[in-house]
Every structure is written in structure tokens, then in C-alpha cells.
Amino acid sequence: MSGGPPVLRMRGVRKEFPGAVALDVGEAEIHALTGENGAGKSTLVKVLSGVHPHGSYTGEVLVDGEPRRFTGTADSERAGIAIIHQELALVPQLTVAENVFLGNERVRGRGPLARVDWGRTTVEARRLLARVGLDADPSAPVSELGVGHRQLVEIAKAVAKPVRVLILDEPTSALNEEESANLLRLLLEFKERGISSILISHRLNEVVRVADRVTVLRDGRSVETLDAARGEVDEERIIRGMVGRDLEHRYPPRTGEVGEIRFEVRDWTVDRPDRRRAVDGASLTVRRGEIVGLAGLMGAGRTEFAMNLFGRCYGRYVRGTLHKDGREVRLRDPGEAVAAGIAYVPEDRKELGLLLDAPIRDNLTLAALDRVGRRGVLDAAREAVAAEELRTRMRVKCRDVAQAVGELSGGNQQKVVLGRWVFARPDLLVLDEPTRGVDVGAKYEIYQAVRELAAEGAGVLLISSELPELLGMCDRIHTMCEGRVTGCLPASRADQESLMRLMTRTAGAPPGTTERRAG
Amino acid sequence: MNAPPMAAALRTALRGNVRRYGMVIALAVIVVLFQILTGGLLLRPLNVTNLLLQNSYVLILAIGMMMVIITGHIDLSVGSVVAFTGALSAIMLAEWGLPLWAVLPLALLLGAAIGAWQGFWVAYMGLPAFIVTLAGMLVFRGLTLLVLGGESVGPLPESARTLATGFLPDVQVGGVHLVPLLLGAVVAAVLVRVQYAARADRIRLGLPAASPAAAWGGYTATAAAVLAFCGALALHRGLPVVGLLLLVLITGYAFVMRSTPAGRRVYATGGNEKAAMLSGVKTRRTAFWVFVNMGALSALAGLVFSARLNLATPGAGTMFELDAIAAAFIGGASASGGTGTVLGAVVGALVMGVMNNGMSIIGLGVDWQQAIKGLVLLAAVAFDILSKRRAPGGGRPAGDRAGRPEKVPAAGAAPGPGG
Numbered sequence: 001m002s003g004g005p006p007v008l009r010m011r012g013v014r015k016e017f018p019g020a021v022a023l024d025v026g027e028a029e030i031h032a033l034t035g036e037n038g039a040g041k042s043t044l045v046k047v048l049s050g051v052h053p054h055g056s057y058t059g060e061v062l063v064d065g066e067p068r069r070f071t072g073t074a075d076s077e078r079a080g081i082a083i084i085h086q087e088l089a090l091v092p093q094l095t096v097a098e099n100v101f102l103g104n105e106r107v108r109g110r111g112p113l114a115r116v117d118w119g120r121t122t123v124e125a126r127r128l129l130a131r132v133g134l135d136a137d138p139s140a141p142v143s144e145l146g147v148g149h150r151q152l153v154e155i156a157k158a159v160a161k162p163v164r165v166l167i168l169d170e171p172t173s174a175l176n177e178e179e180s181a182n183l184l185r186l187l188l189e190f191k192e193r194g195i196s197s198i199l200i201s202h203r204l205n206e207v208v209r210v211a212d213r214v215t216v217l218r219d220g221r222s223v224e225t226l227d228a229a230r231g232e233v234d235e236e237r238i239i240r241g242m243v244g245r246d247l248e249h250r251y252p253p254r255t256g257e258v259g260e261i262r263f264e265v266r267d268w269t270v271d272r273p274d275r276r277r278a279v280d281g282a283s284l285t286v287r288r289g290e291i292v293g294l295a296g297l298m299g300a301g302r303t304e305f306a307m308n309l310f311g312r313c314y315g316r317y318v319r320g321t322l323h324k325d326g327r328e329v330r331l332r333d334p335g336e337a338v339a340a341g342i343a344y345v346p347e348d349r350k351e352l353g354l355l356l357d358a359p360i361r362d363n364l365t366l367a368a369l370d371r372v373g374r375r376g377v378l379d380a381a382r383e384a385v386a387a388e389e390l391r392t393r394m395r396v397k398c399r400d401v402a403q404a405v406g407e408l409s410g411g412n413q414q415k416v417v418l419g420r421w422v423f424a425r426p427d428l429l430v431l432d433e434p435t436r437g438v439d440v441g442a443k444y445e446i447y448q449a450v451r452e453l454a455a456e457g458a459g460v461l462l463i464s465s466e467l468p469e470l471l472g473m474c475d476r477i478h479t480m481c482e483g484r485v486t487g488c489l490p491a492s493r494a495d496q497e498s499l500m501r502l503m504t505r506t507a508g509a510p511p512g513t514t515e516r517r518a519g
Numbered sequence: 520m521n522a523p524p525m526a527a528a529l530r531t532a533l534r535g536n537v538r539r540y541g542m543v544i545a546l547a548v549i550v551v552l553f554q555i556l557t558g559g560l561l562l563r564p565l566n567v568t569n570l571l572l573q574n575s576y577v578l579i580l581a582i583g584m585m586m587v588i589i590t591g592h593i594d595l596s597v598g599s600v601v602a603f604t605g606a607l608s609a610i611m612l613a614e615w616g617l618p619l620w621a622v623l624p625l626a627l628l629l630g631a632a633i634g635a636w637q638g639f640w641v642a643y644m645g646l647p648a649f650i651v652t653l654a655g656m657l658v659f660r661g662l663t664l665l666v667l668g669g670e671s672v673g674p675l676p677e678s679a680r681t682l683a684t685g686f687l688p689d690v691q692v693g694g695v696h697l698v699p700l701l702l703g704a705v706v707a708a709v710l711v712r713v714q715y716a717a718r719a720d721r722i723r724l725g726l727p728a729a730s731p732a733a734a735w736g737g738y739t740a741t742a743a744a745v746l747a748f749c750g751a752l753a754l755h756r757g758l759p760v761v762g763l764l765l766l767v768l769i770t771g772y773a774f775v776m777r778s779t780p781a782g783r784r785v786y787a788t789g790g791n792e793k794a795a796m797l798s799g800v801k802t803r804r805t806a807f808w809v810f811v812n813m814g815a816l817s818a819l820a821g822l823v824f825s826a827r828l829n830l831a832t833p834g835a836g837t838m839f840e841l842d843a844i845a846a847a848f849i850g851g852a853s854a855s856g857g858t859g860t861v862l863g864a865v866v867g868a869l870v871m872g873v874m875n876n877g878m879s880i881i882g883l884g885v886d887w888q889q890a891i892k893g894l895v896l897l898a899a900v901a902f903d904i905l906s907k908r909r910a911p912g913g914g915r916p917a918g919d920r921a922g923r924p925e926k927v928p929a930a931g932a933a934p935g936p937g938g
Contacts (some may be wrong), residue, residue: 369780376781
């Protein structure tokens with residue numbers, strides 16, 4: 001937000017899409033880039049970073065008013081543009097310091113005689129880590145760090161070079177609230193020192209909190225640029241730009257009735273593989289047609305609870321019982337859980353959810369193959385019809401159901417995973433962060449599908465870190481903290497503050513980390 | 520039919536199906552090439568029959584290996600298992616005097632047990648298949664030497680030799696055997712019927728399907744290839760016993776992998792083991808049974824190989840694992856698992872077999888044969904991977920899989936569907 005010329009400017013950039021992109025990033029500015037999945041954000045980043053080399057797109061990229069022609073990432077780095085990728089580009093087996101200087105080693109000597117200067121590597125790595133606020137041992141392997149810390153290592157790696165514009169592609173999507181807040185604070189610090197940032201994020205509350213300007217992309221076109229100084233930046237305004245219409249309701253209305261108790265979990269206790277307690281005596285119920293939320297900070301044990309419940313596919317089962325319709329069921333593997341009518345949609349859809357190279361059709365029918373066959377033989381026609389129906393119902397945007405699922409955008413991939421379980425007709429659907437990394441339009445369609453399932457009588461257990469999502473979707477919300485269920489509120493009587501208090505109700509620690517939403 | 524529409528139809532048929540038909544076309548090209556180079560010797564009835572007999576055990580192994588590779592594993596031990604089971608079968612037949620009907624199930628059980636041993640370590644103990652089967656390669660080669668005492672066992676009784684080199688009883692009309700012709704007609708009819716039904720389904724469901732001209736071209740080519748092959752057999756000595764065995768195996772396994780939940784679970788396990796597990800697939804059990812199956816097929820190949828040589832030798836089956844692995848990869852398997860078909864493995868094995876045979880006929884030394892086969896394997900897999908990368912939709916859409924520069928296709932990649 002200074003009067004100088006833009007550090008970085010894109011003019012009429014056009015690739016893959018009919019529309020063109022214009023983007024100005026000023027000196028010491030945090031410029032947010034928002035848009036639905038497939039709107040062209042990542043393409044734009046690749047143009048800026050030289051991954052899409054000059055000549056593969058039309059239009060101009062200017063740095064300090066000078067047209068530049070990047071043919072590779074080395075060029076853009078020389079121009080002071082550094083990128084923090086969505087999926088972290090660190091080598092887990094190498095140490096923190098080695099990663100920070102990867103491809104940019106601190107050496108003694110020149111040319112072929114150069115060898116790594118370990119003293120400088122360690123000292124400078126420590127200095128850079130301090131700069132990004134990471135208290136980690138530079139000689140520890142990156143594999144020992146959590147995802148939030150890895151993100152910081154990545155940023156330290158970027159600022160190890162003379163960087164002027166930092167591009168962050170969904171940097172907070174894998175972080176918890178506290179880590180996200182730290183990261184955003186870091187961006188503000190960088191801004192004080194004159195480093196600009198381009199922040200790509202689906203988390204609009206974060207965008208609103210830190211961005212000086214917001215450029216909204218739609219269908220590969222920059223639709224508008226909103227200026228915070230002129231008070232134009234608020235969530236509703238951004239969403240309107242992204243979807244090109246007013247999204248009146250972010251959550252579909254409730255339908256159907258809540259019935260009797262279908263599932264009851266009592267005293268469920270799980271140990272991590274290293275024998276630390278992950279879940280400690282969790283108890284909850286889910287009724288027919290009910291959507292029950294499970295709120296908690298990262299590490300609260302929600303995923304561990306859900307995965308252990310789902311046929312013990314995580315950690316070590318210690319004790320606890322699961323009752324379905326009043327009768328106890330014992331599930332020793334996911335196959336038995338599926339047979340008992342339980343479905344689990346994992347948080348990491350690429351790693352745990354999808355056969356990326358297989359057709360959409362095969363992905364959709366995988367959990368209920370007996371429903372597309374007769375006497376142990378698959379009926380290709382019936383399978384294709386079933387897949388087609390699911391595709392329509394889940395509103396999956398694709399060429400046809402024979403397309404490989406890996407070619408779809410994140411939101412559509414998530415619809416396929418969800419569709420698999422819709423087809424299996426579960427009695428209990430456990431959703432783990434179902435809308436993480438999913439754009440606004442696809443989110444609504446996922447919510448609709450969940451509502452429809454509940455209206456048909458399934459119980460839903462919704463794990464989410466987005467409190468507005470829980471408040472908008474659930475009938476009741478359980479909170480977890482440090483492996484224990486710390487409370488249960490009907491959604492009608494809950495708000496973000498009350499949930500956050502319960503989510504941080506640790507043994508002794510005051511719930512002081514609550515953050516109010518800006519805007 | 521004049522040329523331009525024909526060419527257009529061919530292009531349509533090929534578009535997007537390079538991966539599916541690429542290897543079939545490559546096989547056709549190789550056959551034509553060697554037919555010319557050998558001055559017409561390659562496709563003489565005698566040689567076609569020989570091709571089938573020579574490659575029978577590689578074909579058997581390739582089917583099992585394809586399934587192992589689809590599951591995301593590898594089996595380096597099949598050559599040694601072939602030797603070991605072949606040796607024990609020969610001992611049972613030649614020294615103990617057991618009849619073939621008793622030895623065959625015993626050999627299969629032995630192979631299955633070996634597969635279960637390796638499957639146990641891979642599937643349930645989580646050891647890399649590469650290591651487990653490398654160990655198996657050494658163990659079973661050692662055990663072969665042990666049971667044979669370093670010597671060969673043979674000759675085998677007539678009944679066993681029939682399995683590998685015999686022909687079905689037949690009716691001849693003017694020197695032409697009727698059984699292969701009848702069988703060829705049936706197989707051709709079934710294959711055309713399957714293709715026809717698949718296309719009809721696609722049309723009924725509104726999915727893109729080949730144009731009528733391309734479709735009929737495909738049916739004709741299929742029928743012609745099958746009939747030509749069977750015709751060649753008919754002109755020589757009829758249908759080999761092992762040919763019937765192969766037909767049953769190929770049909771059976773193709774059906775299982777294509778059309779049963781069990782087959783789908785094999786693909787799912789290899790495609791993404793964790794996702795399959797979380798969808799209720801018993802992935803460990805699946806991988807275990809795939810290895811059991813590989814063991815049983817190795818034993819069958821061992822028996823056929825011993826019977827063909829009429830002898831069990833300590834060195835039998837050396838490098839067979841590499842032939843089978845090469846066949847699977849030439850036939851379209853992916854090293855990361857999850858893709859490949861039984862028919863692909865058959866085509867891959869035939870590519871290797873025709874090359875072996877053709878190069879031998881034209882008198883190329885083993886030195887050159889090895890080098891050329893190696894290059895063909897490399898070329899086939901390179902072609903496969905490059906065509907995958909360029910295929911429409913093969914480029915990942917923007918916003919997805921970003922941040923992995925090494926996966927980003929070169930400029931000019933087709934845009935993904937976005938959304």
C-alpha cells in the first residue's frame with residue numbers, strides 16, 4: 001500500500017481460458033487472490049513462477065515496470081518471486097537446514113571445488129528460522145516436524161533468497177487455527193519489511209483479516225479487484241464476485257426429521273501407535289436423520305476417534321463400545337464397518353480416498369460392488385447406469401464417468417468420494433473435513449448431498465475445523481479437546497465463542513486463544 | 520469403401536485409445552515385420568504352432584505377473600519357483616511313477632503354498648515384495664539344486680509330455696483339422712459379440728463410442744486375426760493341448776479381472792491401497808491371494824516347461840521372471856500399480872515371443888536378441904508413459920495437483936476440464 005509503481009504486474013495474461021488476467025501487486029502489499037477451484041489461480045501462479053514458460057501464454061508479466069520472460073523457476077527466483085506450494089516441496093529425510101538451503105547451498109570454494117559450508121548452513125538456517133518464528137533444531141530431519149512447522153521451513157527457504165514477492169498457495173489449508181494465525185502474522189511482518197505477498201486462500205475470513213487488496217478470479221478472468229482501504233473487502237462481497245451471483249444461503253435448509261438413536265459410542269479410548277493416548281473415553285450418540293458436529297482444534301483427537309471407530313484403521317483400540325440400534329457391534333476392520341452400515345470419508349482424499357488413475361465410475365461403486373452385480377459378476381451396464389445417476393445426483397462436473405478421477409478439481413473429487421458412500425447407503429456417515437480446499441460453489445453442493453442423505457434417514461457425524469460450517473449444518477455439536485469430549489451444544493444455542501471455549505477446555509489452561517473473526 | 524473415410528475412421532478409432540490399442544498395433548507391426556524379414560516363414564502353420572508351444576509357459580506366467588503388478592508388487596521368484604515345482608513334478612512323475620492326474624493338483628498346491636509363504640511376508644508382514652521375492656528367487660533355486668542333487672531328472676511319461684506338446688484328437692478333412700477351426704469360429708464370434716455389446720452399452724448410456732465404420736473395422740480385424748491364427752493351427756497338427764489350457768486360463772482370468780468384484784478389488788488395492796482399505800476392501804487378503812495365485816500359475820508353468828523339455832534341470836526357468844515382467848509392462852501395466860489387463864499381458868508376451876522366434880529364424884545371435892528385446896521393453900514403456908502424459912485430459916487441470924513441478928506437463932498440454 002505505497003504510492004510506488006507496482007512491483008509485479010500482469011497484463012492481459014491468457015492461458016487455457018478465454019478470459020484474461022490483470023494483476024497489480026504493489027510494494028509491501030498483501031494481495032489476496034480468490035476464486036473457485038478451476039478459476040485459474042494455480043495457472044496464474046505457474047505463469048508467475050515460470051513453470052509455464054514465456055511463450056506458452058499470451059500477455060505480459062512486468063517486474064518494476066520491466067517486461068520479463070521467465071522460462072523456468074530459476075528466472076522468477078532471480079526476479080525476487082518465491083512460491084510456497086500447496087503441497088510442500090520439502091525432502092523429509094533431509095534436515096531442516098539442508099532443506100532451507102536446498103538448491104541454494106551455503107558453500108566454500110567455487111565451481112567444481114565448492115563444498116557445503118556446514119557452519120554457515122547451520123548458523124544462517126537458525127537465523128532464518130528465528131525470522132519466521134520457528135523454534136526448531138536446524139539439524140533435525142524435516143520428517144519430525146508437523147505440517148505447520150514444515151510450512152514455516154518452506155517460507156524460511158523462500159526468504160533465504162532475496163525475495164520481493166512471496167506467493168502462498170493455500171498456505172493455511174492444512175494448518176490449525178493457531179498455526180494459521182501465526183502464518184498470517186508473519187505475512188504482516190514481512191509487509192513491514194517491504195516484502196509483498198500474494199495470498200491464495202479459500203479461507204475468506206483470513207483474506208479479510210490481512211489483505212490490502214483482493215483480486216477475484218472467475219473462469220480464468222480477473223473479475224474485479226477490491227480495496228480494503230476503501231472498505232470493499234468483506235466475505236459476502238468476495239463470494240459474490242467468485243460465484244458471479246449472490247449466494248443467499250451458504251448452507252442448504254434443513255429437511256427431514258430427527259428420529260430415534262441409531263448409533264451410540266460409549267467410553268471410546270484409543271492410543272496412538274506410540275502409545276500416547278489419542279482419544280480418552282469419548283461418548284456420543286447419533287440419531288436417525290441427525291447431523292452431529294465434532295468440533296476441535298487440530299490434535300484434539302477427532303480424526304483418530306473416527307478412524308478407530310471405523311474398523312480400527314488407526315492406532316490401538318483400548319476400550320469402548322459401539323451400539324447400533326441398541327445392539328453392540330464389534331468392528332475389527334473397515335470391511336466389517338462397511339458391512340455394519342458405517343461410512344468414513346477421510347480428510348485426505350487423494351491419499352486415502354481415491355483411486356486417482358481409475359475411472360470415476362470405478363471409484364463410485366467401489367464400496368458397494370455387490371449392488372452392481374449379480375451372483376459375483378459385475379454388470380457393466382448396471383454399473384454405468386448407477387455411476388451416471390450418482391454423477392447427476394452429486395453434480396460432479398466431468399467429461400463422462402469413464403474419465404480418470406485424478407483429472408477432476410478438488411471439489412469434484414470430493415463429490416466422487418462422497419458419492420461412493422451415497423451409493424453404499426450407509427446408516428452412519430462420518431465426514432472428516434469434507435470441504436477442506438473446496439470452493440464455495442462445490443461446498444454448497446456437498447452440503448446439499450449431506451442433507452439429502454440425512455433426510456433419507458442416515459445419521460451424520462461431521463468433523464470440521466470451520467465453526468461456521470458446523471453451526472450452519474449440524475443439529476448438535478460435540479466438542480473435543482485433548483482426546484476428551486468436552487461438551488455438547490444444540491446448534492441453535494451454540495456460537496463460535498461458546499464452541500471455542502469448549503474446544504480449548506484443557507485440564508487447567510484458560511481458553512485464551514480464542515480469536516474473533518475480523519470483518 | 521474409398522480411402523479417405525477409411526483413414527478418418529481409423530483416426531477416430533485411434534484417438535484417445537492409443538494406450539488401449541497401441542500394443543496390439545505394435546504386435547501387428549512386429550508380426551508383419553518378421554513375416555517380411557523371415558521371407559514368410561514366421562506365419563507358416565508349423566511355426567505358428569511352435570510359437571504357441573514355445574511361449575506357453577511365459578504366457579501362463581505373464582497372466583499371474585500382471586495381477587501381481589496391478590496389485591502394486593513384483594515377483595522376482597517365478598523363475599526359481601518354476602524350476603523347483605518343475606523338478607518336484609518330474610521326480611513325482613519319473614521316479615515315483617505317480618500319474619499326471621495326481622501330480623498336477625499336487626504341483627499346483629505346492630506352488631500355492633510357496634505363493635502363500637511369500638504373500639504372507641508381503642501382505643501381512645509388510646515387507647517389500649522386491650525383497651521377499653528376491654529372497655524367494657535364491658531360496659527356491661537352492662532348493663531345486665538340493666532336490667535334483669545337481670542332476671537332471673527325466674524322461675517323463677507320455678501323459679505328461681502330452682500336456683506340453685500333444686494335440687487334441689481331431690477330425691481331418693483333406694488335411695485340415697476341424698477342431699481349431701470350430702473353436703476359432705466360436706472365439707471370434709464371442710469376441711465380436713463382447714465388443715458389439717460394449718459399444719451398444721456405451722451408445723445406450725450416451726457415452727462417446729467408436730463410429731460404425733471404426734467399430735466394424737475392429738470386429739473384422741478381431742475375427743480375421745483369430746481365424747487366421749486358428750487356420751494356421753488347423754493346417755498343421757490341430758489344436759495343441761496347451762493351447763486349450765491357455766484359452767481357458769486367459770478367458771477365465773480376463774473375466775475375473777474385468778467382471779467380478781474380486782478383480783475390481785485387485786485393481787483398487789493396487790490403485791490406492793489406503794483408499795481401498797477405507798472403502799472396505801480387505802487389501803491384505805487381496806494381495807495375499809494374488810501371490811498364492813502367482814505361485815500356483817508358476818507351478819503350472821513349471822510342469823508345462825518340464826514336460827516340454829521332457830526333463831527337469833537345475834537351471835530351468837532362469838530369467839523367466841524377467842520375461843514375465845517384461846510381458847506385463849509391454850502389455851500396459853504401470854509400475855505404480857492399479858492398471859493393466861490380462862489381455863495386455865498376453866499381447867506383451869506375444870510381442871516378446873514373436874521377436875524371439877523371428878530373430879532366431881533370421882539367425883540373429885542371442886547377443887543381439889537380448890539387446891533388442893531390452894530396447895523394445897524400454898521403448899514400449901516410454902511410449903506408454905509419454906502417450907499418457909499427452910493424452911487429452913492427461914494434463915491435470917489448474918488448481919489441482921499444483922505444486923509438483925515435476926508432474927507439470929510441458930507447455931501445450933491440453934487443458935483439464937476444470938470446474
